[in-house]
Amino acid sequence: MLRASYPPSSLHCIRCIGESATVEVAESDTPMADAETIKKIEDGYAKLQGANDCHSLLKKHLSKQVVDDLKAKKTKLGATLLDVIQSGVANLDSGVGLYAPDAESYTLFKPLFDPVIQEYHNGFGPNQKQPQTDLGEGKTSQLVDLDPEGKFINSTRIRCGRSLAGYPFNPCLTEANYKDMEGKIRKVFDTLEDPDLKGKYYPLLGMSKEDQNQLIADHFLFKEGDRFLQAANACRYWPVGRGIFHNNAKTFLVWVNEEDHLRLISMQPGGNVGQVLERLIKGVKTIEKQVPFSRDDRLGWLTFCPSNLGTTVRASVHIRLPKISAKPDFKKICDDLKLQIRGIHGEHSDSEGGVYDISNKARLGCTEFECVKQMYDGIKHLIELEKKA
Numbered sequence: 001m002l003r004a005s006y007p008p009s010s011l012h013c014i015r016c017i018g019e020s021a022t023v024e025v026a027e028s029d030t031p032m033a034d035a036e037t038i039k040k041i042e043d044g045y046a047k048l049q050g051a052n053d054c055h056s057l058l059k060k061h062l063s064k065q066v067v068d069d070l071k072a073k074k075t076k077l078g079a080t081l082l083d084v085i086q087s088g089v090a091n092l093d094s095g096v097g098l099y100a101p102d103a104e105s106y107t108l109f110k111p112l113f114d115p116v117i118q119e120y121h122n123g124f125g126p127n128q129k130q131p132q133t134d135l136g137e138g139k140t141s142q143l144v145d146l147d148p149e150g151k152f153i154n155s156t157r158i159r160c161g162r163s164l165a166g167y168p169f170n171p172c173l174t175e176a177n178y179k180d181m182e183g184k185i186r187k188v189f190d191t192l193e194d195p196d197l198k199g200k201y202y203p204l205l206g207m208s209k210e211d212q213n214q215l216i217a218d219h220f221l222f223k224e225g226d227r228f229l230q231a232a233n234a235c236r237y238w239p240v241g242r243g244i245f246h247n248n249a250k251t252f253l254v255w256v257n258e259e260d261h262l263r264l265i266s267m268q269p270g271g272n273v274g275q276v277l278e279r280l281i282k283g284v285k286t287i288e289k290q291v292p293f294s295r296d297d298r299l300g301w302l303t304f305c306p307s308n309l310g311t312t313v314r315a316s317v318h319i320r321l322p323k324i325s326a327k328p329d330f331k332k333i334c335d336d337l338k339l340q341i342r343g344i345h346g347e348h349s350d351s352e353g354g355v356y357d358i359s360n361k362a363r364l365g366c367t368e369f370e371c372v373k374q375m376y377d378g379i380k381h382l383i384e385l386e387k388k389a
């Protein structure tokens with residue numbers, strides 16, 4: 001008798017449960033990691049334990065007990081603990097260090113994911129549930145321009161991620177899945193009529209290196225060759241199925257099949273957070289009418305990296321705060337305001353010309369509007385401190 005659908009042991013030959021391809025297995029088969037995989041997991045654990053300069057959440061929460069409890073497990077799509085931890089093992093400077101190869105990983109490997117999620121997202125406990133979506137409709141006028149004189153903020157950006165229902169995450173996707181997903185979302189882009197959203201899709205396949213590099217340098221497009229994603233097995237078949245949609249003004253953009261299936265982005269020069277959020281709400285609502293997305297009752301919108309679960313919202317400004325950013329306690333001030341500091345070219349980059357990317361850190365256990373408000377209130381406070389310094 002045939003019971004479930006799951007692929008052979010190696011993730012490299014997975015045929016996933018997309019809308020069409022499934023692999024049928026016999027009732028008696030129990031998905032178990034093979035000896036080689038278990039050995040790699042144990043070696044990874046030993047490497048992390050021996051790395052004194054590694055401070056990732058993965059290292060902190062991957063205890064011997066967790067390894068022993070989870071090392072033989074395998075999801076129905078064939079993902080093991082190795083797929084979860086391999087990026088953090090290869091990149092000892094990771095902040096988080098783990099990814100979910102498919103949605104089931106969040107439950108099967110719960111003893112590892114839950115404490116990481118709890119620590120990253122302001123104590124979101126195993127029995128807590130993500131609140132209903134509240135993007136902030138009708139409330140954007142509360143978010144008046146943070147910097148009307150243009151003294152501090154270069155630009156404001158709010159992004160959220162979405163996963164197409166019926167597809168796993170990057171490591172389990174086939175080349176056919178990538179093409180299929182890109183085809184579906186392109187059709188949706190073609191229907192966008194609102195002047196604020198209407199635009200064109202640019203596949204990475206066929207884009208000139210010059211155009212690609214310019215879009216990256218201008219902060220519109222994702223980077224290529226991210227070592228954290230590569231080690232997570234998230235860049236297979238690159239650039240197939242990857243691309244960017246944007247309106248003429250490049251104020252509404254959608255990334256296709258980079259870290260997540262979709263990243264919806266609204267951005268513009270200056271500090272008018274309300275306008276940026278208003279446009280994002282319009283984009284999300286228009287697209288979600290046409291595409292079903294994966295949402296978990298407890299974890300909210302599902303994403304590849306546990307740091308993005310829940311609302312998936314990162315609201316950021318590129319800001320110059322020359323006086324307070326020079327102080328030794330600048331990071332502590334931002335931590336206390338629950339804000340995250342990044343460099344000017346995104347995560348893992350450095351500041352340039354005194355410009356920092358400052359955003360809300362947690363995305364789970366609060367609503368979308370609350371995430372944006374966290375950034376808004378925090379930045380307002382930082383600007384006041386800068387003016388007084």
Ligand SMILES: Nc1ncnc2c1ncn2[C@@H]1O[C@H](COP(=O)(O)OP(=O)(O)OP(=O)(O)O)[C@@H](O)[C@H]1O
Nearest residue numbers: 155156157159219314316317318344345346347357
């Ligand atoms: N407020 C902003 N104004 C202009 N560009 C921004 C702003 N915030 C982020 N960016 C740019 O967006 C690009 C992507 O940044 P980054 O990868 O850090 O974040 P992300 O898209 O939120 O995804 P992730 O957190 O998964 O890395 C970078 O080029 C970054 O400089």
